[in-house]
Amino acid sequence: MKSRIGLMLLFLMFLLVLGACQNGGNAQESTEQEQEEKNYLYESETVKVTETSGWSKHDSPSNDGEENILFQNDNVKAILTLVSDEKSLDEIKNELKSSFGNTEAIEENEKYLSLKSNRKESVRTDIYLDSGDEQTGILIFMTPFEEYEKNQAVIEEFKKNVQFY
Amino acid sequence: MKKTIVSSTLGLLLLFAGNVYAAEDETAVDPNSELYDTSRVIEEAEYELTEENSEKALLQDEYADDRLNEAEVSLDKGDEANAEELLEDYEEHVKQAEEDMEAAKENGEDISTVEETLVENSQKRSENLRALLEREDLPEEAKAGIAKALENQQKAEQNYLAARKKAEEAQEVAQEEAQEETQEKEQEKAQEKQEKAQEKAQEKQEKAQEKAQEKQEKAQEKAQAQQEKAQEKAQAQQEKAQEKAQAQQEKAQEKQEKAQEKASEQQGRASGRP
Incomplete structure (x- = not known):
């Protein structure tokens, strides 16, 4: 009788362990799924732009293909482009x-x-360069000068969400 | 030694001047550059971020300049197809600048200085286009494109000049109207001043009249009072004289009566004598 109870307890413990393992697996799967389901404003092999509040992708009338991608958040415009690493950063x-045209450098x-x-x-205009192995990523922000301070946080948030690969 | 210093200084100056010229000339991106499309997207973004229509017109004017320079670069490199495209873009910028100026006028923006800049730049570009047309190394197709651009440029120039003339005439009319208005206002002001002065004079006269009347009344009252006083005095004197006369009369009567009494007494005495 005692051995039967012992066996039953062992079986119950085995079932509990199995259940726990299954739950762990589900959690891992959902994290992976979340990563896969992460929304992007724009994604290509070389650059990904995670969805950022207030920002949207715009089609530029003179935009040929995927060379220049234009984003906008109210009075802030962002231009994302990639050039080959043939040109130096200074060039x-x-x-x-x-x-x-007629501009002065601030920094x-x-x-x-x-x-x-x-x-x-x-x-x-704020221009950020990201030099990769084969290409240089260029991120350009443009906003009316008087509104720059007000828009600084918006620019920073978007900048964080641009990933060059 | 001196010669060496002078010549080296001159050389440095020439070198420096050359660099400055190069820097000034370098206002547009090479149309064959990898970054050329980016520069055009930047233009669009800058244009969209600009609110005033006159400023937008100036931007379009700058872009037209850039397209013409780029077309020249393309022609120099023998890329006629690209040059033609750039000349078409150039025409679009010229047209857009005109439209922006129209919008600026409708919005009542001050466009006098902007118009002057546009006319000057337009004339310069017409010269450049004429110079391009005179080049012998260009194919007929490219020349046709340039001739069309020149024709449109001249149309735009004429439009700017006509608009400027119209604006000047409107300004003159406005000035005349303003002058007339000022004159009318001045006249009104003078009239008001005159009326006020008249009112004031009338008031003063009325006050003086009132004062004179008051004075006259006071004088009359005083005279009356004096007359009354004199009358009273005369009456009192008359009464006194009457009283005195009466007293004298009474006294005379008494005296008479006494004299009569005395006379009757004497008569009585005289009759009592034998």
Whole structure:
């Protein structure tokens, strides 16, 4: 009789262990699923932009293919692009500077450049460079100069959600 | 030694001047660059972030300049197809600048200085296009594109000039109207001033009249009072004189009566004598 009870207890414990293992497996699966289901504003082999509150992807009329991706959050615009690593970071910065016409540099370091256009309605531009193995990722933010401080947090949040691979 | 210093300084100056020129000239991205499309997206973003229509027109004018420079670069490189595309884009920028100026006018923005800039830049670009047309190394297709761009550029220039003339005329009319208004206001003001002065004078006159009347009344009252006083005095004197006359009369009567009494007494005495 005692051995029967012992066997039954052992069987019950075995069932409990099995159940626990199954639950653990489910939890692991759901975490993986969550990662897979993470929403992206934009994703390609080389760059992923996680969905960020207030931001949306816009189609630019002159946007040829996937070279330049345009995002917008109210009065802040972000341009995401990738160029081959044939150009040095300095060359990229100089070329971008010249595309802005009459501007003055506010701050510059190896991978960052901020500009202010010398116009009645000034625009502040922040350019972030990310040099990879084969390509250089360029993230450009543009906002009216007067609204830059107000929009700084919005820019930072979006910047965190851009991942170059 | 001096010669060496002078020549090396001149050399450095020339080198420096050359770099500055190069930097100023370098305002557009090479159309064949990997970053060219990005520069165009940047333009669009800048344009969309600009609110004032006159500022938008200036931006479109700048972009037109850039497209023309880029078309020239493409022609120099023998890329006629790209040059044609760029000239088409150029025309679109010129057209958009015109539309933005129209919108600026409708919104009542101050466009006088912007219009001047646009006319100047437009004339410069027309010169550049004419120079391009005179180039012999260009194929007929490219020349046709340039001629079309020049035609549109001149149309835009004429439109700007016509708009400027219209604006000047409107300004003159507005100035005349303002002058007339000012004159009318001044006249009204003068009239009001005159009326006020008249009112004031009338008030003063009325006050003086009132004062004179008061004075006259006071004088009359005083004269009356004096007359009354004199009358009273005369009456009192008359009464006194009457009283005195009466007293004298009574006294005379008494005296008469006494004299009569005395006379009758004497008569009585005289009749009592034998």
